[in-house]
Amino acid sequence: MEENLKILVIDDNQTDPSIVSLALTQTGISMEIDEVKDGNHALFVLINNHYDCVFLDYLQNQDSFTLIRKLQSSGIKVPLVILMDSASEEIGRELIKLGASEYFVKSRLSPETIAQILRSAMRIHHAEMRLDLVNQQLKESREQLVSQQRELTAQQQQIKQQNLKLLEISSLKSVFLATISHELRTPMNAIIGFSQILLRPKFGQLTNKQLDMVEKILKNGKNLLIKINEVLDFSQLESGKLELKPEILDLSKVVSNAVTKIRPLAEAKNLSLLVKIDLENTLVFNDAVRLQQIVINLLSNAVKFTESGNIWVEIRDITQNQVIITVKDTGIGIASQDFQNIFAAFHQVDQGIGRKYSGTGLGLAIIDSLVDIMGGKIDIESQLGVGSIFEIKLPRKINLAPDLGSVVFSSHENSFHSVYYPHLKL
Known part of the structure; x- marks a missing residue:
């Protein structure tokens, strides 16, 4: 257990000294004890100070339930031990359900038992804090996973849309290549055909310069036709329309x-x-x-x-x-x-x-x-x-x-x- 603990005792007994404080001072545990007489003062002190544990002597003149609810709504988390009369154990159990750490019957109080209660309350509180931290981390992780899943889904949808656009573009490209290749082959075949006709002697004798020019036209026409056929073959292969004739x-x-x-x-x-x-x-x-x-x-x-x-x-x-x-x-x-x-x-x-x-x-x-x-x-x-x-x-x-x-x-x-x-x- 930590040394120099800071303890708050809430006891509305206006005449007798607090039996809780007396018992705590006899435990042999190094601690600093503060006492308040009512719930409102206790709330103010807890808002402005840190305490390792709070002992609440069940308030007869004030509503202990109200105090615990105010502590909960204020976000104050501290080990809270309820000290009850023997006839009020049912109320103690209700207070624990509301948020108290433990309850104990005052008639059984002694330095040994209050030391055990203190250790138990702090141990339970620390376990609850760790559990809250783990739950918070799990919650954040779930939220992060949900966010990542949403982003991933959006990215997948975006990729799907882009793929559809790419497929459409690819299809249009293949159609364009096939169409333009067909359109170019007809005039190119005509150019090659007429060039071959011009080279035949029966159609007239060409000068050496003319002959050289026509041969260049024929040569370049054939080269261009090869390239056009390559584009056409590629477009048919890409679209899956080229069939072998074995x-x-x-x-x-x-x-x-x-x-x-x-x-x-x-x-x-x-x-x-x-x-x-x-x-x-x-x-x-x-x-x-x-x-x-x-x-x-x-x-x-x-x-x-x-x-x-x-x-x-x-x-x-x-x-x-x-x-x-x-x-x-x-x-x-x-x-x-x-x-x-x-x-x-x-x-x-x-x-x-x-x-x-x-x-x-x-x-x-x-x-x-x-x-x-x-x-x-x-x-x-x-x-x-x-x-x-x-x-x-x-x-x-x-x-x-x-x-x-x-x-x-x-x-x-x-x-x-x-x-x-x-x-x-x-």
């Missing part, structure tokens, strides 16, 4: 055709373009146009970003049901921190307007999407200043048609025929 095809011929189209670009930069085909069975079930598009995009990138050295293309079996297409170059390479971005739409190594390497930034994004819907996977290895390696792993048979089980590949004759074998394994 067929039985010779993978080696598809790769060779792609190499044939890219070889002039490589030769223009004095690059060696080497091809290696290591397939026991060259037949696959896939979309020939989209497969060629994947290879052409990879080779175009390799040529674009390689100033000297070689470009290799290899196709080989991984397993009986899987093939791999590898494109390797000795180009500028890709920084490791850019690996996660190179397949993002419109991402380019050189982002400036006056960039050295032209393009829409959609080539690798289209490859990534096409490989994904084919059920394949892309792996990349690269080192700045050394070169890059792209590996496209594809299933020999893509699962897009319900009757794929009827397709049989013959690795011996390099040909195929159709019969119905439900449990076919390619």
